[in-house]
Amino acid sequence: MARHSRKGSRASSSYTGSRATSPPPPYSPPYAGEPHRQQPPPPELTSAPGAGPAGISAAAHLRNSPAARGVDFEITVFEAGSAIGGQLTQFGSPDSPEGAGGPVFPYNDSALDPLRAEDVAGPALLWGNPLFTRSSEDILGGDELEFFDLxxxxxxxxxxxxxxxxxxxxxxxxxxxTWDWLGLILRYGASVWRAGGLLDESAGLRERMASAAATDTASSAFADVPAILASLLGESALPHEGAPETLRRLGVSEAYAAEVLAPQVERGGPSVRISWMSGLALAMLAGREDAGDAHAGGDYTARIREIAKSLGADVRVRSKVVGIERGRPGSGEGENRPVARWLLQHEGAAEAEAFDKVIVAAPGLEGLVVRAAGANGSVEAEEAVExxxxxxxxxxxxxxxxxxxxxxxxxxxxxxxxxxxxxxxxxxxxxxxxxxxxxxxxxxxxxxxxxxxxxxxxxxxxxxxxxxxxxxxxxxxxxxxxxxxLTYPRTSYPPFAVGDGLWTTAPIYSIGSSLDLSWLTGRVVAQQVIEAVKK
Ligand SMILES: Cc1cc2nc3c(=O)[nH]c(=O)nc-3n(C[C@H](O)[C@H](O)[C@H](O)COP(=O)(O)OP(=O)(O)OC[C@H]3O[C@@H](n4cnc5c(N)ncnc54)[C@H](O)[C@@H]3O)c2cc1C
Missing domain, CATH: 3.30.519 (Guanine Nucleotide Dissociation Inhibitor; domain 2)
Structure with missing residues (x-):
């Protein structure tokens, strides 16, 4: 059993921004000078390993949602990398003039603009996301952005x-x-516009997702992945049918799929293939590739860092979680707590830290979550996303x-x-x-x-x-x-809540990986945490 403390080693970099909006006090005495003042309930110690969109969105919802009023969440976010923002911002270099993990400059010349998330994803892809377009400024903080058409x-x-x-x-x-259309039609015939059906499905889905992510009340209805899918897609067959089936249904030829769709959606290693993905994953990936008439505005990394800062959370970069374990009841600060806490061990720290609630928002931590949840068998190893x-x-x-x-x-x-x-x-x-x-x-x-x-x-x-x-x-x-x-068609999905006080955002990866999906899931899971605390 790991040793534990409330606050572990601070070898990692840490910063705590000032709270933009302080939550109301959890307890108000009836009048000043009351002889036997009741103690306010202790804060809910909550941790989110992973400072990507899912983790930051979860922390933001815990802090800002009206549903969380009356609960004092003390939030700690652990980030293994050197920057907030998730996988698009982890491009630190050991050769950086600012030291290991610092920004990367072409030719290592700090007079040049460093590589940005927009360079990694391409600005059209990144900002084509409905979360970041003009209609959804609220989601990224509520202030006005300068948008321009790409x-x-x-x-x-x-x-x-x-x-x-x-x-x-x-x-x-x-x-x-027109000239290119003619070339496409000569080569692929009707498949050229039939494939447009995929983009239509995807566009509708993304718009609905953006408005769901902007609405507070909707999140409680999104209990798990099937509920999210039902809410966003209705009775669509897309999540459960294989992509080849979807293409047959739409009448898209094999040649078009192999020569035009596959190069767009088959990225990564040898396993991301149309033949293995769900129709939904194909539609979402093709839709993302098509997102070119988007508006761009601001700077993704700066925006998400600002949000993190405004939360008054303890966000620790270069702080990799390497263990998640159930503590014994009463663990943590010698309190006589009836409920066991979760102990998070992070790399380089002698002691684990104890938390009441943990939201795992890092795709790489699936293995630890499965093991931690193993005690009550709520997630099976084969359900974990690869x-x-x-x-x-x-x-x-x-x-x-x-x-x-x-x-x-x-x-x-x-x-x-x-x-x-x-x-x-x-x-x-x-x-x-x-x-x-x-x-x-x-x-x-x-x-x-x-x-x-x-x-x-x-x-x-x-x-x-x-x-x-x-x-x-x-x-x-x-x-x-x-x-x-790997977004192969599934008939069942693991839940977000995997143990008493332990949640993971990973099930959403069963249908795809995008900033908007992760942002939505962070909110959904945080809403479940709020409801669990208030129960
Ligand atoms: C090349 C590329 C281009 C992309 N382009 C787009 C795009 O244009 N539009 C779009 O919507 N999406 C795009 N994506 C996908 C998008 O980046 C992801 O969907 C999104 O970042 C997922 O967010 P997340 O918060 O769920 O996970 P992540 O972004 O992966 O964030 C998880 C965080 O957890 C941290 N972490 C991991 N392990 C640990 C640990 N043990 N302890 C503590 N922290 C840990 C990681 O460092 C990371 O910062 C792209 C991805 C890639 C790779």
Missing amino acids: PSQKVGYYSGDRHEVFVQTTRPYHQTP FDAAHVTFFTASELPGRLGGGDWAPPQILFVGDDAEGGMHEVAYVREVVRHHRDGAAGGAPAVLEHLYRCVSGADVSEALLSEPGVTWVHHHRLDHAYP
């Missing part, structure tokens, strides 16, 4: 066999010019090498098709211009050089291969272990 973008489908971009579309899809890793590599070059789809005219996003994908490469996208200054003297006062920054998403580490390409001058590789959940 331009449409060409997407090329590249065959390594033929060394050519053999077909192209435009994101958003409906802005594909993930494929993704490798994201940034590189700079004067121009995109020909072997990666570069040439006289290269679209800004290139998707590799089928087995032609170079060493597991799925996508190469143009990010932005960078100017190399040669300030280190190595170039003997050579003039500044204009180069380009690209992002490559692959199922394997391709940094060596990229470095050996002529013209590539800098490479930064990052492996995301839990990037792509």
Whole structure:
């Protein structure tokens, strides 16, 4: 049994922002000077391992929801990485001028803009999310954002066999010019507009999700994944049918699925394949890829950091949870507590910390949750969601090498098709211009050089291969272990509540992984915590 304390080692970085809105006091004495003052109830010590969208959303709901009025949540968020914001913000570098885990700069030149979440996901993808569009400013804090329309973008489908971009579309899809439409129709016939049915289903779903995430009262109706699906999709077959079945139902040809849809949605390692995913996952992934007519505004990392700061929570970065264990009743500060607490062990700390309620919001912690819940068998190991890793590599070059789809005219996003994908490469996208200054003297006062920054998403580490390409001058590789959940069709889903006082946001990954899904789930789970405390 691990030793425990209320507050463990603070070797990790920690900051506590000032509360934007203090919750009302949990107890008000009837009048001043009352002889036998009743003690206010102790705060609910609540922890959320994982400072991604799900964890921050859960903490925000505990703090700000009117439903939580009267409960004093003392919230601690543990984040294994060096930044708040989840997997899109964990691109810290040991070579950073700001030290290990600090921001990454192209050429390691701190005069250049560091890599941002928008560079990792692409601004159209990230901000195409309905949570971040004009209608939903409230969700990210309620203040006004400057939004601007993102331009449409060409997407090329590249065959390594033929060394050519053999077909192209435009994101958003409906802005594909007539000439490209004709090419698509000649090649794929009616499948071109039949596949639009997928995007329609996805668009409706995402809008409903955004409004659900903005509504406080709705969350209590979303008890688990099936309830969320019923509320957002009605009687749709999508979650339970395989994606190949969905494509057959819509009349989309195998050629279109293999050459246009698969390159869009099959990212990560070898297991994220259309043949293994649910129709719903396919619709959501295709819809996300299409999100190009979105508005962008602000900076994702700065926004989510601001929210975290406003919560008055104890948010500790570089604080990795490595153990979750049920304590004995009465554990924690020597109190005579009738209910057992959860003990969280974090890396490098001599003692575990005790919490009344724990919301696990980190995909990588599934194994610990299953083990912790094992005592009452509420989650079986086989119910845990499995993930494929993704490798994201940034590189700079004067121009995109020909072997990666570069040439006289290269679209800004290139998707590799089928087995032609170079060493597991799925996508190469143009990010932005960078100017190399040669300030280190190595170039003997050579003039500044204009180069380009690209992002490559692959199922394997391709940094060596990229470095050996002529013209590539800098490479930064990052492996995301839990990037792509395997979203095979399910008939049953594990619950969010996995033990008395222990919740996990992971079941949502059974239907996909996106910022809006995680944000919604954080709220749903936090609502369950509030209801459990008030019971
Ligand atoms: C390349 C790429 C592009 C993407 N593009 C988009 C996009 O355009 N739009 C979109 O909606 N979604 C996109 N996503 C998906 C999106 O990033 C995820 O759906 C979202 O981040 C999930 O949020 P989360 O809070 O559930 O989990 P995460 O973001 O994974 O957050 C979990 C946090 O927990 C931390 N953690 C892990 N283990 C521990 C531990 N043991 N102790 C403490 N902390 C721990 C992690 O460091 C992480 O910060 C993209 C993902 C990738 C990989």
